Amino acid sequence: MDREIAMMSHVFDWILVLLVLALAWRSLNDCDLFRGVIQFIALGLLLAVAWLRLRAPDVALAEAAVGSGLTGALILSALVRMRQRERRGVPASASSDTSRTLQSGTSNRSRVLIGALSLALLTALGWAVFRFSAQSSGLAVESLAKLPESGVTNPVTAVLLNFRAYDTLLEIGVLLLAIVGVWALRRGERPGDDLRERPLLMSLLRLLLPVLVLAAGYLLWIGASAPGGAFQGGALLAGALVLGLLAGLAGRFLRRERLLRTGLTLGVLVFAAAGLLALWRTGGLLQYPAGQGGAWILVIEAAALISIGLTLGLLYLGGRPEEEK
Amino acid sequence: MNTLYLAAAVVLLLTMVLGLARVFWQTSRADSLLAAILFGTTGVALVLLLGAGLGLSGAVDMALVFALLAAVLGVAFVLRGWPDGDSKEKREP
Numbered sequence: 001m002d003r004e005i006a007m008m009s010h011v012f013d014w015i016l017v018l019l020v021l022a023l024a025w026r027s028l029n030d031c032d033l034f035r036g037v038i039q040f041i042a043l044g045l046l047l048a049v050a051w052l053r054l055r056a057p058d059v060a061l062a063e064a065a066v067g068s069g070l071t072g073a074l075i076l077s078a079l080v081r082m083r084q085r086e087r088r089g090v091p092a093s094a095s096s097d098t099s100r101t102l103q104s105g106t107s108n109r110s111r112v113l114i115g116a117l118s119l120a121l122l123t124a125l126g127w128a129v130f131r132f133s134a135q136s137s138g139l140a141v142e143s144l145a146k147l148p149e150s151g152v153t154n155p156v157t158a159v160l161l162n163f164r165a166y167d168t169l170l171e172i173g174v175l176l177l178a179i180v181g182v183w184a185l186r187r188g189e190r191p192g193d194d195l196r197e198r199p200l201l202m203s204l205l206r207l208l209l210p211v212l213v214l215a216a217g218y219l220l221w222i223g224a225s226a227p228g229g230a231f232q233g234g235a236l237l238a239g240a241l242v243l244g245l246l247a248g249l250a251g252r253f254l255r256r257e258r259l260l261r262t263g264l265t266l267g268v269l270v271f272a273a274a275g276l277l278a279l280w281r282t283g284g285l286l287q288y289p290a291g292q293g294g295a296w297i298l299v300i301e302a303a304a305l306i307s308i309g310l311t312l313g314l315l316y317l318g319g320r321p322e323e324e325k
Numbered sequence: 326m327n328t329l330y331l332a333a334a335v336v337l338l339l340t341m342v343l344g345l346a347r348v349f350w351q352t353s354r355a356d357s358l359l360a361a362i363l364f365g366t367t368g369v370a371l372v373l374l375l376g377a378g379l380g381l382s383g384a385v386d387m388a389l390v391f392a393l394l395a396a397v398l399g400v401a402f403v404l405r406g407w408p409d410g411d412s413k414e415k416r417e418p
Contacts, residue, residue, distance in 0.1 A: 004328045005327055005328055005331060005378075008328060008331035008332055008335060009331060011335050012331060012334055012335050012338060015335065015338050015339065015342065016338065019338070019341070019342060019345070022345075023345065026349065032354075034354055034357070035348060035354075035357050038348060038357050038358070038360065038361040039345070039348065041361055041364070041398065042341075042345065042348075042361065042364050045364060045365070045368045045391070046341075048368075048372075048387070048391075049368065049371055049372060049375065052372060052375055052376070052379075052381065052383075052384060052387065053375060053379070055379070055381065057381055057382075057383030057384065057387065058383075060383075060387055061383065061386065061387050061390060064372075064387055064390050064391050064394070065390050065394065068391075068394070069390075069391075069394030069395070069397060069398055070394070072398055073397065073398055073401045076398075076401055076402065076405060077401070077405060080405045201400070201404075204396070204400070208393070208396055208397075211393065212393055212397075215389060215390070215393055219386065219390070222386070226382070226383055226386070227383040227386065227387075228386060232390065235390075235394070236390065236393060236394070239393060239394050239397040240397075242397055242401065243397055243400060246400055246401060246404050246405065247400075247404075
């Protein structure tokens, strides 16, 4: 029986590895970009399955939520926008200075240079990993020993929001920077046509939107004890926003820019305020008072969830929402 | 029982191989679009089977996320990604 399971796992692993490699190659090299996007989405899906197979459900969940679903939708919208621009007669390569630089930048010589640099980086990283002692367990033992003090029972959440909360604070800052950069560069296109007259889509949304929001809250809540958390929940919230944008339901919401800005910055603000409050209460930045870790983490994550969901969803617009005319 | 789950997972993975082979070597975009939507469904089943076969409790949540985002992607594909979407108004999604 055990041998059968081992054999099955082997067969599964081999098919999975070959598929992932083939898809990675094809999604970069397909001459048809639309097919490339589809293969990229399938690649993300299979990578999530691979993480699950490696018994890393936290990474798998993040990959499933952000890597496959949302990134797929983002790339798809980029492709559609490119097509629209081409149809309007603007050649894709001449549409902006950036893309022109990119085009001329990929001459043969720079390709070799980029390849060599990437290879050097890969070698250096590989060497660094190779030198690790095979017996070392890193900081895993230490953080597991301190787990009861963190206020949550999921070790990943404990590390992300308690032991190394500083990193997560900066990560949320990076997300904020991303949306500020996109908003500064250009205006987003008008959100999709009003599709209210499409009964099939509307009845789907009537079911799907509440379930998405509910599932986002659910992932946030179980993040304390199982794989989940603000990023994964935020991705679902962003999915709901993308649906709203696609169906043209979010127009009025987009015009309330002050509300949007508050939502976008809420995560960083609450996180930083919590850090300062903790500094005042306990003398350590982001060092939560003993025994209250769980509550602090939940408040920070709830604020982060809103910001992450809004940021990822609004990135789909590709620019700052248009002002009312 | 676990063997059965894993065997079923292998079969599902093989159907994905077939679907991808179709995406690799065909021309019609509608076909590859349908394949992508089908992968989402297969992915949900795959994750559930794998979770049951390996005894991973988090797999059910992951399948939930997959299913929800596959629906979002499906809508995005049909509304925005449909090839040559000039006559968008004429179709029901």
